Amino acid sequence: MIPDWLKEQEEYNAVPDRDGFLTRSILSLMSMLASFRTKTISYGSKYPAPLKLIVCLAMIFITSLARNMLIVCTVLAILLAHICFLKNEFLVRTISTSLAAALLSAVILIPAIFLGSPQSMLMVSTKVFVSVGLVGILASTTEWNKLTAGLAAFHIPDVFIFTLDITLKYIVILGNISMDMLNALRLRSIGHNNSKAQSMSGVLGVTFLKSRQMSEEMFQAMQCRGFEGEYRRNSND
Amino acid sequence: MHIPDNYLSPSTCAVVAAATVPVWTYSIRRIKAEIPKEKMTFLGVGAAFSFVAMMFNIPMPGGTTGHAVGGTLIALLLGPEAACIAVTIALLIQALLFGDGGILAFGANCFNMAFILPYVGYYAYKMIARILHADRLGAASRGKLVAAGIGSYLGINAAALAAAIEFGIQPALxxxxxxxxxxxxxxxxxxxxxxxxxxxxxxxxxxxxxxxxLYAFISKTSPGMLRDAAPADTAKKNSFPVFILLAILIAATPLGLIASGTAWGEWEISEIPTMTESFSWASLFPDYSMNGLPDFVAYILSAIIGVLLSIIIFRFISAKMKRTTKF
Structure with missing residues (x-):
């Protein structure tokens, strides 16, 4: 038996509300998480990570030092040859990030043309494209735990690498938690909701409290496995 | 504020990075000495929190949004040393994995955002709290919140000034x-x-x-977590100076629009006379840059780049097309 109130025609129209900041926060969180999820290796994974890191650093250094367009163009040719062999998704991502960076710097440098140094615009934008592209290739051909292990070749303290590893894992966890809360906030605020902006601090505050709790639990788990406060990396990693 | 590569010379990057090394060493030493071992794990999780927090777009008066660095907040919660390491790691991930901020400029970015920002913010907070006689009050007291606000404002502006100076000395040097x-x-x-x-x-x-x-939220929900939590943290207030904050913001936002408008206009008008003399498209492609080398090297190089570019453009378009036709 259907009750009478259920048969009545509803005439509720939600008042439109501004929630641009919610959409934008959710979108930037999503794109960040998406790039953390794609971990497949496309090309060149047979080389050790420290070597790749050093080569990448050296090429960026050469590009930055170069005063001659020919050197920059040679590095550009090497970079483009590498990009050609990337898988589609990595090709698109590398090209779009480095193109965006180059275009941004070209726009920033437009006034320099009128200030009497028109070469700066072409030179600096090309260099920015090359540097961002090199880092993009490094990121898309190297697993991230190998990349952090590669940092050990530069004699970076173990505590730092240990912290970096935890950070990389927990960014995904905390990102998922805060995105769930943002989505919940969005679903619950139908019509006009004045306190929506105030909930922003609540979402981040709860994320912080959760992170605190999770780090305590992780420490307890580590202690159960014999952690005594000193972190040593396995040398044959 | 993330400085990309090639805006600063490698020597500037080296000098600024060298200046940051003692700060890192000091911070790690202080963390080892001060932070108990059960909180070591929180450094990593704290860095992850600061990274996630940077993804949030803060709603601002006038319908716009902005995003924060959050260095001062982490300094208030965990101390400036921990904030230094947490922001450094967040910056490293951004530079290595997202191409946001340069690799060579990493030291400079850390100097601005992981050293100047949290340290200036934290000590400004301390000083203002003492001036307002709020340093003995509870964490959620009005004085402490005002101090936190002013501290974070000074911190981010000091960092921006440092970045501006690093940019500004380049053409002279x-x-x-x-x-x-x-x-x-x-x-x-x-x-x-x-x-x-x-x-x-x-x-x-x-x-x-x-x-x-966030400071108000955490001091309200779990005040014991704050770095300088007063022992008698019972006198908590439910309201915080939203009105002061809003007044400052409403006053500041149009000011910024007007100010940036006049600055841009002034600068363009004053530069137009010189522009007509020095500007020519021909100088965009200077032939001096290929000097000293046989012509065929440049030809071959440009041919290679042209071929590679066309392959990439074709693959880029086909990858994009595939994605849309799947629906």
Whole structure:
């Protein structure tokens, strides 16, 4: 038996509300998480990570030092040859990030043309494209735990690498938690909701409290496995 | 505020990175000495939190949004040393994995955002709290929130000023024989106003809202977690100075728009006379850059780049097409 109130025609129209900041926060969180999820290796994974890191650093250094367009163009040719062999998704991502960076710097440098140094615009934008592209290739051909292990070749303290590893894992966890809360906030605020902006601090505050709790639990788990406060990396990693 | 590569000369990057090394060493030593071992794991999780927090767009008066760095907040929660390491790691991940901020400029970015920002923010907070006689009050007291707001504002602006100075000294120090700047072409007279106008208004406001709102939330829900939690933390207040904050923001936002508008206009008008003399498209492609080498090298190189570019463009378009036709 259907009750009478259920048969009545509803005439509720939600008042439109501004929630641009919610959409934008959710979108930037999503794109960040998406790039953390794609971990497949496309090309060149047979080389050790420290070597790749050093080569990448050296090429960026050469590009930055170069005063001659020919050197920059040679590095550009090497970079483009590498990009050609990337898988589609990595090709698109590398090209779009480095193109965006180059275009941004070209726009920033437009006034320099009128200030009497028109070469700066072409030179600096090309260099920015090359540097961002090199880092993009490094990121898309190297697993991230190998990349952090590669940092050990530069004699970076173990505590730092240990912290970096935890950070990389927990960014995904905390990102998922805060995105769930943002989505919940969005679903619950139908019509006009004045306190929506105030909930922003609540979402981040709860994320912080959760992170605190999770780090305590992780420490307890580590202690159960014999952690005594000193972190040593396995040398044959 | 993330400085990309090739805006600063490698030597500037080396000098600034060398200046940051003692800060890192000091911070790690202080963390080892001060932070008990059960909180070591929190460094990593804290860095992850700061990274996630940077993804949030803070709603601002007037319907716009901005995003904060959050260095001062982490300094208030965990101390400036921990904030230094947490922001450093967040910056490293951004540079290595997202191409946001340069690899060579990493030291400079850390100097600005992982050293100057949290340390200035934290000590400004301490000083203001003492001036307002709030250092003995509870964490959620009005004085402490005001101090946190002003501290974070000063912190982010000090960092922006440091970045502007690093940009601004480039054309004076590094140019070729013809006087053409090799890196950032703008001097201090352009870089400082360009950087500071945004940070004194929109970005500074985002940082203040972010710091004060979160500080108030955490001091209300779990005050024992704050670094300088007063022992008698019972006198908690439910309201925080939203009105003061809003008044400052409403006053500051149009100010920023007007200020940036006049600065841009002034600068263009004053530069137009010189522009007509020095500007020519031909000089965009200077032939001096290929000097000293046989022509065929340049031809071959440009042929290679052309072929590679066309392959990439084709693959880029086909990858995009495939994605849309799947629906």
């Amino acid at each position: 590094f140019h070729n024989v013809a006087g053409v700047p090799l890196y950032c072409p703008y001097g201090l007279s352009i870089s400082i106003p360009a950087m500071m106008l945004g940070h004194l208004t929109i970005f500074g406001a985002a940082e203040v809202i972010f710091t004060v709102a």
